[in-house]
Amino acid sequence: VQLVESGGGSVQPGGSLTLSCVISGYTGGGNCAGWFRQAPGQEREGLALIYTGGGSCYYAASVQGRFTVSQDRNKNTIYLQMSRLVPEDTAMYYCALTTRSQYCSSSYLNAPRIYNYWGKGTQVTVS
Numbered sequence: 548v549q550l551v552e553s554g555g556g557s558v559q560p561g562g563s564l565t566l567s568c569v570i571s572g573y574t575g576g577g578n579c580a581g582w583f584r585q586a587p588g589q590e591r592e593g594l595a596l597i598y599t600g601g602g603s604c605y606y607a608a609s610v611q612g613r614f615t616v617s618q619d620r621n622k623n624t625i626y627l628q629m630s631r632l633v634p635e636d637t638a639m640y641y642c643a644l645t646t647r648s649q650y651c652s653s654s655y656l657n658a659p660r661i662y663n664y665w666g667k668g669t670q671v672t673v674s
Contacts, residue, residue, distance in 0.1 A: 548570065549666075550568055550664055551642075552567065552669040553569075558671070560632060561631060566582065566626065567626055568580075568627075569622070573599075573664075575599065575646055583642075594607050594640075595627060596653075606656075610629075615627070627640070629671075637672050639668040640669050640670070641668045643665050643666070
């Protein structure tokens with residue numbers, strides 16, 4: 548399984564970006580996938596999760612209402628639409644997938660160790 552992120556870049560405060568994560572080699576019917584970020588000197592932060600079997604999404608309070616996670620199962624891609632960006636959103640953004648569980652819940656936002664597949668990240672800079 549491989550995850551490849553794209554769509555990062557530089558944006559002014561108040562702007563928007565959409566990140567993409569293409570997942571290859573994955574044949575699971577339903578697992579938890581989503582987005583994390585990590586700024587220099589800070590811990591990795593869970594932002595948004597989606598159940599790949601369809602439906603449920605979960606968000607961190609810091610991005611609720613500004614970020615939206617979605618998926619296109621035909622393209623094996625998950626997305627993170629980000630709006631009203633602020634300088635504090637500057638970080639490396641990572642896509643992650645866990646096949647260690649057939650469930651997905653908000654608690655997985657705070658459990659990066661449960662994810663056994665990670666992309667290499669895409670940088671988002673808001674300034």
